[in-house]
Amino acid sequence: MITYEYPFNERIRTLLRLEDLFEKTAYFARADGQHEHHAALVTLFEILEAAGRADLKMDLIQELERQRQTLLAFRNNPDISEEALSGALYEIEQSSAALLGMSGKLGQYLRDNDWLMSIKSRAAIPGGVCEFDLPSYHWWLHRDVEARRAALESWSKPMFALRDASAIVLRLLRSSGRPKRHVAVNGQFQLNLGGTSAQMVRVSLAADEAAVPEVSANKYFLNIRFTKPPVNELKARSCERDVEFDLTFCNL
Structure with missing residues (x-):
C-alpha cells in the first residue's frame, strides 16, 4: 500500500x-x-x-x-x-x-x-x-x-x-483512526464531514494502483480527485475509472 x-x-x-x-x-x-x-x-x-x-x-x-x-x-x-x-x-x-x-x-x-x-x-x-x-x-x-x-x-x-x-x-495520531474502504466513482470522491474534529486524513491505495490522490479538505468537507501518474503526461489528467482506496481520519 x-x-x-x-x-x-x-x-x-x-x-x-x-x-x-x-x-x-x-x-x-x-x-x-x-x-x-x-x-x-x-x-x-x-x-x-x-x-x-x-x-x-x-x-x-x-x-x-x-x-x-x-x-x-x-x-x-x-x-x-x-x-x-x-x-x-x-x-x-x-x-x-x-x-x-x-x-x-x-x-x-x-x-x-x-x-x-x-x-x-x-x-x-x-x-x-x-x-x-x-x-x-x-x-x-x-x-x-x-x-x-x-x-x-x-x-x-x-x-x-x-x-x-x-x-x-x-x-x-496515526494509531487513533481506523481505515474504511471507499470507492471513488470515475476518480472523484466527496464526503460531508459535518464539522469533524479530525486533524489528519490518510488515503491508502494498492501500490500497483496507477492513481494519485489530490486532497482538499476542511472540517466540513472532503474532496479527493484521483489523477493519472505524471508519466508521459503534459499535465495532470483525471482518472476516468473507479478507484478503490482506504480512508482514515486521525485525531488526538
Whole structure:
C-alpha cells in the first residue's frame, strides 16, 4: 500500500515536515560520501527553518502532557497491559523532560555558528557552495568520513528531543483512526464531514494502483480527485475509472 497523508492544521503539517527532514538527515549522515554529507547538512538547515515557530516546543510539551493524562486514566484497567502502559508513559515523560531541557530558541546554537550560517546562506544560491565560494567548507568536505559524521551528529543531536517528541505525537495520531474502504466513482470522491474534529486524513491505495490522490479538505468537507501518474503526461489528467482506496481520519 502507498499512503498519502493530508494534515488539517499547521501544527500537524509542521510535524510531518520535520519527520520527513529528520529521516533524510539521518539517511544521508549514515553514508560516507561528500555529497551525501552535504545533503545531510543542507537538510539540517531546513529543519532549522521548519522548527522556527516560537510556540512549537510548548505545543509539543502540552500535547505530550495531555496524552500522559489520558494514559494515566487506564491504570489498573484489566484490559490494558500494565507493562505496555508503563513503557508508553515512560517514553512520554522522558520526551517531555528532554524538551523542557532545551533552553532558548530551537536551533539557536546553529544560528550562533557563523561558519554554518555562511554555508546556509550560500546553499540557498544555485551552485553557491562551490570551492571558490566556500574554501573552508571545501576543506571540511575533504576531512575523514568519521570526522564529518561526528560533526553532523554534534550539530543534529541537540534537535533530537524535538525529533522524538514529534515522532510520539505522530505515532499516537496515526494509531487513533481506523481505515474504511471507499470507492471513488470515475476518480472523484466527496464526503460531508459535518464539522469533524479530525486533524489528519490518510488515503491508502494498492501500490500497483496507477492513481494519485489530490486532497482538499476542511472540517466540513472532503474532496479527493484521483489523477493519472505524471508519466508521459503534459499535465495532470483525471482518472476516468473507479478507484478503490482506504480512508482514515486521525485525531488526538
